Amino acid sequence: MWENLMSVLPRNNKKSRVITTTRMSNVASSRSPRSNGHIYEMESLNDADSKELFSKIIFDHKGKCPKALDEIADEILKKCGGIPLAIITLASLLAKKPKTRKEWKRVKSSIGNACELEGMRQTLSLSFYDLSYDLRNCFLSFSSFPEDYEIDRERLVLRWIAEGFISGKEQQELMEEEGNNYFNELVNRSLIQPIDIQYNGSARACRVHDLMLELIVSLSKEENxxxxxxxxxxxxxxxxxxxxxxxxxxxxxxxxxxxxxxxxRSVSFFPPVAQLPPFVEFQAMRVFDVKGCQFGEHKKMKNMESLIQLKYLNLAYTNVTELPKEIGEVHFLETLDVRNCQIQSLPPSLCQLQKLVRLFVSLGVTLPDKIGKMQALEELSHVAILCNSLNFVKALGELTKLRVFRVDCRYSWLNGKKQAPRQSVSTHEDVLLSSLQNLFKKKNLQSLEIDLTNGSSLVFSLMNPYCPLPQLEELVISNSISRVPRSMRSLKDVIHLEIKLDRMEEEDLHIIRDMSHSLLFLKIHLEITPEERLIIDSEGFECLKQFEFCCVGMGLKFVQGAMPDLEKLDLDIGVRKTMSKYGGFDFGIKNLEALKHVGVKLDCQYAENREIQSAEATIRSGVLPRRNSLDSILGPIVKV
Structure with missing residues (x-):
């Protein structure tokens, strides 16, 4: 293995270093003599570091362990043997229990010595058996996934719903909310590792520690x-x-x-699986998930009429080419995901699925004209309008329960299809406008992502005083529009806004500010740099957690008190335009007092080295006063 690894690593004296990790000492000791490598054996945490990690988790990163619990805490930590996973797992368990000597003694008596394999299993099992019945099932479901696999939260929750692991809820929206609560509970108990924590505090995905996965697989075998x-x-x-x-x-x-x-009841395939089973007599199957698999000869789903209890079907990122008309006989199907596969159109029989709640397709897929019959549909994405007929666009307005809608009106997604010539774009947009207005009247639509042709006026027609959008919580306008529509002031409940503008002046900023009382995420993409820097002061943006700004020049300035709760700032800006337009890079980043993360991408085209160095130095000096001793809030500055 080491010889193969060395053959692809150039020896060019660039002073680069490659670090590999393994839990098997024999793998490390068998390294190639040519590698000149050094084996660093990780030591367990010492007593002080163990105590610090333990106390931070239980007492909210603030206080120390009370004297009354100090002795029993040391005894618990002795059993953890300095192993971080054991400490984190036990501390997360104790954090949810009464902080009394009696309770902590009970926990201590239930665990073995984590330095031994069986002791580690016993320690981790304690957290498992502390879970509710439904949450145990959800936790065991992680054994379906390969080691080190990045598990998408949405995919996981929808599988749980289809499996029946989430009980006590009838409405799909409530079940999704409860499923997300389950996910967050497992994160809070340190049973799974969060990936990409978002502005609302929830992670986009997760992984399972390899030791934890071994425990889950073992428990799954015991429970069959x-x-x-x-x-x-x-x-x-x-x-x-x-x-x-x-x-x-x-x-x-x-x-x-x-x-x-x-x-x-449930079948999951992961690469390199390349065979589709013949769907005959699979009457009990509720979940069929083959995301990412590339199949050999048979790329069509056959005999689907036998899947009478199927609720979740995921064919995303596969090379499946066709869904048969028998898909209409899978009457209990709730989620169908055909994103980024080779399916070009969905059969008319799809409209017979009266329980389908979520339909995920790729841009360019043709959908049936009578989609309005699918009255259970709550989420539809990502639809290219010009690839579909006017009857389809009109029928969208009949989806009375639709909560999430992603739609694209750009001509580029026609992909050579003949249904909509270029001159019919305005006709499709007019019909789409009518359908969207009908959807807003139903007061269920909560999330809208829309991408139009340049110069389209649909957004301005949609945002008018006679078509209130009080229920909208997420709005994404992906195409560039000339200005911020004034009527957007009425969007008081929006918590997520992404908008792309030709230009922005003070009035535009004030419109966004006036609708910002509940705004948590804001992304602004500007095509033209403002003549003068726009000032963001202490008025508005009180709750904003994450802000992304993209413009060739840094046309904003933060003053004292601006965005008081902002934790994450991402900037994509140009050096040359910023320097020439405003004379420097001091845009008041030091005034964003709650920042925990700053990401910066600098466009260095046409910029001189001294300007690039000045830009970097100014940004770093603005972030430095809040630099934490454990980690920097400023990520690597990316220069392109």
Missing amino acids: FITTLNGPECLPMPSKIRWLSLHSNENEVMQVVTNNRRHV
Whole structure:
């Protein structure tokens, strides 16, 4: 292995370093003599660092452990053996329990020595058995995914809903909310590792620590919950398998799917699986998730009429080419995801799915004209209007329960199709406007993302006093519009706004400011640099958590008290235009007192080295006063 690795690493004296990690000492010790490498054996945390980590998790990163609990805390930490995962897991468990000696002694007596493998398992199991019944099922479901796999939160929650792991809720929106609460609970208990925490405090995705995954897989086997097949070496299997996850393309493994077709409830395929099973007698299957798999000869879904209980079907990023007309007979289907696969059109029979709640397609896919019959539909994305008929666009206004809608009116998504010549763009937009107005009258639409042809007036027609949008919480305008519509002041409930403008003046900024009382996320993309810097002061933007600004010149200035709750700032700005227009890079970043992260991308085209150095130095000096001893809030400054 090491020889193969060394062969692709150039020896060019650039003083680069490559760091690899492994839990197996024999892998490290077998390194190539040519590598001149050094093995660094990670030591366990010492007593002081263990205590600091333990106390920060339980006492909100502030106080120390009370004297009354100090002795028992030391005894618990001794059992953790300085292993960070064990400390974090136990501390997260104790943080949710009464802070009494009796409770902490009970926890201590339940755990073994984490330095031993069985002791670590016992320590982690304690957190598992502290979960509610539904949450245990959700936690065990992670055994479906491969090691180090990035698991998308939305995908995970929708699978939980289809599996029936979320009980006590009837409406889909409430089940999604509860599923997100479950996800956050597992994060808060440090059972899963969050990835890309967003402005609302929820992570976009997660991973599972490899030791934790070993525990989950082991518990799943004991409970006969989820069976994971990595290859023929995993055989033989239990006589009845209800949840099955395949990570191997071996014929013997694929045969397990067929053998269990009558009682398997959930089937998940992960690359390199390249075979589609014949869907015959799969009456019990509720989840079929093959995201990312590339299949061989058979790229069409066949015999789908037998999937009478299927609720979740994910074909995203596969090379599946066609959905048969029998898809209309899968009457309990709630989620259909065909994003970024090779399906060009969906059959008319799709409209028979009266329980379908979410339909995810790629731009360019043709959908059936009678989509208005799908009265359960709550989320539809991402639809290219010009690839569909006027009847389809009109029928969109009949989707009375639609909450999330992503739509694109750009001509570029025609992909050579003949349904809509260029001159019909305005006709399609007129019909879309009428449909959107109908949807807003139903007062269910909460999220709208729209991308129009340049010069389109649809946004201004939509944002008028006679068409109130009180329920809208998320608005994304991806195409460039001339100015901020004045009527956007009425959008008092919007928490997420992305807008692309030709230019922005003081009035435009004030319109956004006036609608900002509940705004948490704001992204502004400017085509033309303002003549004078626009001032952001203490008025407005009181709740804003994340702000992204893109412009060839940094045309904003933050003064004392601006954006008091802003935690994340991302800038994509040009050096030359900023210097020539405003004479410097001091735009008041030091006045954003709550910042926790700053990301900067500098366009250095036509800029002199002294200007680039000055820009970097000014940004760093503005961030430095709030630099934390543990980590810097300023990420790498990217120069392009």
